[in-house]
Amino acid sequence: MKLRIVATLVLLLPGAATWAANSMSISQESDIEYGYIGGVGTRGGGVNIGSVDEHSADLKYVVSPQLNKDLLLRIGFEWQRFSFGVPDHAPLPSVLQQASLVLGFDYQVADEWLMRVEVQPGIYSDFRDIKLRDVDAPLVIGAAYLASADLQWFFGLRVDVRTQYPVLPAVGVRWKFSDEWTLDFMLPKPRLEYDVNDKLQLYLGAEIQAGTFAVGQNFGTPRGQPKLDNAIVDYLELHLGSGCSWKITPTVTIEAEAGFMPYRSFDFFDPNIVFRSHNAPYGQIACHARF
């Protein structure tokens, strides 16, 4: 049976024979995150919703078979959930969720240039009544310029036709300016890192959590905001904080951080109703594995 699967793979993909022979030709990455943001006053559209707290979770798994010396596929899935403690009948979704595939590739374009193309087709909604409008496929195109072992530049473009800003460019840099210090200024998690030793790292940083989701067909009317029926919401959350990262094995790292959230918005841009929150404490833990 195993032989048949390998034989089929060989027919399908030219690199499959290499995978079967070499465990180094398949890499996997797994990221699990959980975060909590304390209750904070939220208002918008002439409505004061009151205190809203938040639980968030993210689970991502990607397997990357190497097809040839320069090309890796990326196949996986991601599930992300924002869960808000909102009062009954408040015009905010209690859940925003993403369940998507991860499909893409990494390619070495030139000696110093690597590129990544990744699309995440899936359902992005409040998961009340899933319909075609809940389906989205944001695309990320990124390139890395390896100037040296200590300096790398990153250029990215996020394309999502459903959002208010369908094309978002970004530039980042990773600069290791001493043995202990690294400026890892890359979205969505720019950081200034300090290596205490080979296993422990402290950091100051920021994070942008964002997504575009569809809410239910009858979301607004029972909440006194009929314009929000079937609307699209751009969700944005900023974090500023500090944390530590502990490499418990060469392949597994756990992180814990805390700080405050200076800004959060639910932007229903079509009816132009925005709900905002400011300044709430948050805590987050994460586990990242690369194997």
Added chain:
Amino acid sequence: MRWLAAFYTVGLCCALSVAALAADSGPVESLKSFSDFQQVDLNRLLAGDVLSERGSLMDFPNGISSQTCFMVPVSAEETAKRLQLWDPSPHGELKVFAFHALHAPCELADFQQLDFKTRQRSVRWLLDKTIAFTPVKSDLNLTHDEAQQLAACVQKRADPQKVSDCWAKLLLGRASAFQQKGLDGAQPYDTVGESVSPPVQLRTMLREQLAIAREFSPILKRIGLLGNETVPSLTPFYYWTLFDADYHGTISLGAVYQLAVGDHYQLVDLEYYVSGNYYTSATLFEVWPVEVGGTPGALVWRGDFFAAPMLAFTKGTERIAYGALMLQDIKKEIHCFQDEAKTKR
């Protein structure tokens, strides 16, 4: 009008140089027969470019390799000689703090330049690691016996001179054993969690590159990396060096062998001991004579094989990036060598 004539004259000279090289297709064909370079643009090489290819993924998880090809504007014989004896320490960008030849048999005085009193942060890192060293757990590559000796010698004293003396004794033992027994004298590292033998690692990597191993079999057999020969029948250039590897001070002991094979030369530069950060490396060179515009030059193929513990955990895109960055460092070194060759013709 004169500039136009000069332009044509220069252009004609360049064309003739290339023609002379193209006619002498022997080295190029030979290079293509075993290397990853199937397209060799001599014009680019003449202009000082370095062709480079990341090695394909190895089954051996700790191994990585790369290939480069370049030209040197001195004869093949002279190039081979310079490659064997090359001292990279005058080139600051290579971050080599010390590079010294060893006598055969080597003596303690050969290591008297080993200096931990420097203000270099990476050397300070090695000093700190040595002072904090315990025979049970360490980032340093040592045998159990060496670990005991080093701990007893240093006795946690933060005296750079004392640490230099302790390292010098340890290196003398390693170098003497290698000079007497060849690769059989390169003892495995025991303090890294498992027994790691540099010669075994080098052989494993070479076994995965059969075309290269076949091409270099004349010299690899003579130095004991292939075949049954245990004590090398070639006399190498022995050296020790102290350099920065990813912000970490690193000491290594190496030997560079050279062998004339017909009209060309083969060289192997192998590090039979590395203090930490990685396990071992071997650099293979093949040097062919070519004629560049009527003057003798050399076409050089270089293959680098490198074994490091962290590579086993570096997969996917990270590994591609690692290979690309490794090639950058190698090309930097080659450019320094070429520049030196140009100025010391």
